[in-house]
Amino acid sequence: xxxxxxxxxxxxxxxxxxxxxxxxxxxxxxxxxxxxxxxxxxxxxxxxxxxxxxxxxxxxxxxxxxxxxxxxxxxxxxxxxxxxxxxxxxxxxxxxxxxxxxxxxxxxxxxxxxxxxxxxxxxxxxxxxxxxxxxxxxxxxxxxxxxxxxxxxxxxxxxxxxxxxxxxxxxxxxxxxxxxxxxxxxxxxxxxxxxxxxxxxxxxxxxxxxxxxxxxxxxxxxxxxxxxxxxxxxxxxxxxxxxxxxxxxxxxxxxxxxxxxxxxxxxxxxxxxxxxxxxxxxxxxxxxxxxxxxxxxxxxxxxxxxxxxxxxxxxxxxxxxxxxx
Numbered sequence: 001x002x003x004x005x006x007x008x009x010x011x012x013x014x015x016x017x018x019x020x021x022x023x024x025x026x027x028x029x030x031x032x033x034x035x036x037x038x039x040x041x042x043x044x045x046x047x048x049x050x051x052x053x054x055x056x057x058x059x060x061x062x063x064x065x066x067x068x069x070x071x072x073x074x075x076x077x078x079x080x081x082x083x084x085x086x087x088x089x090x091x092x093x094x095x096x097x098x099x100x101x102x103x104x105x106x107x108x109x110x111x112x113x114x115x116x117x118x119x120x121x122x123x124x125x126x127x128x129x130x131x132x133x134x135x136x137x138x139x140x141x142x143x144x145x146x147x148x149x150x151x152x153x154x155x156x157x158x159x160x161x162x163x164x165x166x167x168x169x170x171x172x173x174x175x176x177x178x179x180x181x182x183x184x185x186x187x188x189x190x191x192x193x194x195x196x197x198x199x200x201x202x203x204x205x206x207x208x209x210x211x212x213x214x215x216x217x218x219x220x221x222x223x224x225x226x227x228x229x230x231x232x233x234x235x236x237x238x239x240x241x242x243x244x245x246x247x248x249x250x251x252x253x254x255x256x257x258x259x260x261x262x263x264x265x266x267x268x269x270x271x272x273x274x275x276x277x278x279x280x281x282x283x284x285x286x287x288x289x290x291x292x293x294x295x296x297x298x299x300x301x302x303x304x305x306x307x308x309x310x311x312x313x314x315x316x317x318x319x320x321x322x323x324x325x
Contacts, residue, residue: 049121052093053129056117059088059097060131063115067099068135080111080135095119104134111135207267209280 070076085097097117104110113135118128265280282290 049127052091052095052119052121053127055090056095056119056127056129057131059095059117060115060129063097063099064113064131064133067113076135080113093119093121209265209267211263 067080070079080101082101083099087094087096089095095117096119097115099113099115102112102114104112111134113133115131115133116128118126121127284290
């Protein structure tokens, strides 16, 4: 009997889950499942948005390649223009693609294109990707040499580029104009003649022009300068007057060294306050022909102090036998 009571009492102390504990467990489980669901939904949403963005970038890249797919200068002029596409649906998003052209170079040689693909995300917020690039006017079928010409000329091309062995020369990387002020007009620096001070030493500046020469065989024979020096001033009535009646003497010198693929021209002794303008004339040698440019007009406003360098002087392109386009 005692053993039976003992066993009964032990069984009385054993119990299971209460209703409250079951409810708490259910709430915790539900919260966990909800959090996992929200995390999964957010991940899917971000993944979908990433897919749309990647597709938008692909659309922009495809349009850029399409704009670059021209075969000559005429196609460049008609193809590389501004435009817009109709809406394209991708994963429930509507995408629009626009592209805007901006002329940067001479005669439309250099064009900047901004391609924008836009859409609204799931929250209705506008999103976009922008792809920008610069496209040069050149003839792709003529290869890298023609692209080089497009970077330095008006996009015109030449045939039979390279020497008789097919070697393409490399230049100095374009050209530049350097203006150097030698000295200033200064009353403390008079010109001495004999024992007397008879004049004030006048300030002058020098100008040097240099550029690359792309040539074949004999190449460039010479570079000539035709120039005109003039002075601009304001008279007593406030009118601007331009005169070429000057008493100053200036000198010039041009050196063309085809073996070095470079030429240099220097103008010496231009007085302060005077302007200078002129032309560089390129003369071919042997069977060569000057393609671009045959001459180059250059000019400078009055320089009164310091020195400066102006980049971007055009190269001289030589062509052997075959005519220039």
